[in-house]
Amino acid sequence: MSNNILIVEDERAIREMIALYLLKQKYDVIEAEDYQSAVNKMASKPKLILLDWMLPGRSGIQFLEYLKKNEETAKIPVIMLTARSAEEDCITGLTAGADDYITKPFSPKILLARIEAVWRRSYDPPGALLNIDNLVIDQQAQRVSFEGKSIDLSGTEYKLLHFFMTHPEKVYNREQLLDFIWGNDIYVEDRTVDSYIRRLRKNLEPYGFDRYIQTVRGSGYRFSTHFQDN
The missing domain is CATH 3.40.50.2300 (Response regulator)
Structure with a gap:
């Protein structure tokens, strides 16, 4: 599209x-x-x-x-x-x-x-499935799976992954992620984003998707299917 x-x-x-x-x-x-x-x-x-x-x-x-x-x-x-x-x-x-x-x-x-x-x-109609390389989000059920195997994520980790998968290849800094995931009405420190990124990567690592969540030095994070050596 x-x-x-x-x-x-x-x-x-x-x-x-x-x-x-x-x-x-x-x-x-x-x-x-x-x-x-x-x-x-x-x-x-x-x-x-x-x-x-x-x-x-x-x-x-x-x-x-x-x-x-x-x-x-x-x-x-x-x-x-x-x-x-x-x-x-x-x-x-x-x-x-x-x-x-x-x-x-x-x-x-x-x-x-x-x-x-x-x-x-x-x-993005309600209930639509997001699918990137067989990493699937059921938006209606708010469940994440890979090849039929459920991936257990916390509520915030799910929101973070959902945001990344609906905005692939775009770079977002910590402040933007705080606004989009936590909202303006909740005070959360910038480094909290780094903590949740690490936890999300750890939960995705067994399925090989940790590398999709990439750090862009000096800018922030992005979800990308294009990989390069650090």
Whole structure:
């Protein structure tokens, strides 16, 4: 599946900042600065759209309505990204069909977390099996197995492995993993991530999957099927 995201934003500085950040997260990026260019860029078949409300030509809400009326684009997830922060504006955006609503200014990390959440809801149906080289996660039962043999993991180890397998080949630092796995409301030290990585590797080692969880020196960790000597 392609992972291209269409950014519809008339402010160039904001559009380029988002694009640069998403490119670093291994997403493909398409940019549009107004209503008509956004319509034209739909030919690139984006998998997710970040949509500003105030656009030259017509509004983001009108573009959202255009998407929902078209059978080919109606199911593309849309996140409104706008300075309009009033409660009624949020309700209007969500009622029009937006999957999420984020107000400016925003944290790029929060934006990424929202994108990942919407992406999972849209493209990872409940109960689907994740399978990488016969390492299987049953998402509905929250069980991990290899060739039919159950692998016993703690709840946090399961969340960590599930996150890695749903985001393969991407590098995440400790802070990002803390946000995604433990959340912002719980205080956990950075080194706790290292401890759980070691425990997860130990539990996967008998099946040869410990090497899939790789340390990227100076950057963080990634789940990869590509191996290289340290």
